Amino acid sequence: MDLFVSAVIQGVLLGGLFAIIGVGLSLVFGIMGLTNIAHGDIMILASFFIMVFSVQMGINLFVALAITIVVMVVIGAAMQKFLINRVITKGAEPALLVTFGISIIIQNILTLIFNADSRIIKGPFSDVNVVSTNWVSISAEYLMNCLVAVGVIIALSLVMKKTYLGRSIRAASSNVTAAEFMGVNTLKTYVYAMCIAVVTSCVAGLLVGQTFVFYPYSGTQYLIIAFGVVVIGGMGSIVGTLLGGLILGVSQLLGALFFGNGYMILIGYIVMLVLLTFRPRGLLSNMARK
């Protein structure tokens, strides 16, 4: 029982982290119907930037994050404007191939510069437990990850609801032509949406990078997590990513508890498949019309 409760709690906390890993993927899919294959690599690229600035150059972690966000937003905007936007009007498939190319380029450049060594970002809460009783322990790091992730996702969903930027992104996801009829330049909106997705990935990159070791090619593994989160929660639904993360996190840790650590990932994806059998578009999909 203790182990069960502990696994559920850790699963929930891990789920928050999973949610922020997935939210950018969901946003980009929602607005341009594009599955960004480079999504995980963008996050890991951010982890490397933060690692270089904070660990190697000794800059304060939060300043390092801020600089990374600026750099990554420039990279993300350029990627959208000069690569993806050029092909997105021809349909989602060519754009998907472009992001596949970007993924390979990021992995190769990172490997060239950093070799295949494992890295980690030294976070402020490593090895601290907030609750540590005989029957359950909660690591400060996991708790922090979850709180930050949930905070960012709530902030994002407020932006989407309350601001003209968010409304124009939703309008463009709902109907490109009608959005253009409102005077929305949907190609520019795609750039803004990609920038927002990149900012969430920078935060995710910090959280992931201080919790787990990462390598130049770790992006793929996180793309799969993001994909699971988004598919369970519903493609394009921001709040759905919280639910998707939660379900994936809890099922992974319960899977590990009942079947052993080796089965953790597998169980997570079995749960995903079962859910999809009943709700093929995900739990909170707003893509029903498409």
Place this chain on the structure above:
Amino acid sequence: MKLEGLDVFYGDFQALYGVSMEIPKGKIVSIIGANGSGKSTLLNTIMGVNRPKAGTIDFEGKDITRLRTSDIVALGVTISPEGSSVFEDMSIEENLLMGAYLPDPRKRRQENLARVYELFPVLKEKEQQLATFLSGGQRQMLAIARAIMSEPKLLICDEISLGLAPVVVKDIYRKIREINEMGVTILLVEQEVKRSLQSSDFSYVMVKGRVVMQGLSAALPETEVKDAYLGINKYA
């Protein structure tokens, strides 16, 4: 606005043949034509959704033929599209606010909201409901109201009466007249001859992608327009 010699194709199929029109400032102009005569194609060409193979579109002395849709809208040309295409998963209010997306109308969005709610009180009542729950007539009102929110100089309405009850249509046409009296030029597209002639200053009749008849609405004989519309004898 001035259209000159527009040829528009869908692949190999030619939908418009040298269409020329003039839409004078401050007037109501109607385009009458049967289903499939190319009315929506023409409007979408004006809006930059379709690209003409030949011809030019001029708005207030500016060539807008190759402009991006959002840039055309920014110049003051707004459409209430066929089938209304409201943003389904947004509330009425959010749909209307999207109408005031451009910088200038955005500054005056509260006044404009009040103005369109005065024109269409039913929208005010349902302000917070999702557009997806509206009836056909309410959707049309929302689409028109949303278009007005952008403070257009030229408002284009594509078959706003389609599938609506006659009373609702009458009501909507009264609103169109009111909007025109506020100084907005209006381009109406309809299938119904009588109402089009009654509610406009100038009319064009289209058959199979061509303009076959034009003139002051008051001077056009309804029966002849109907013949033309149906593609009878000399107009076919």
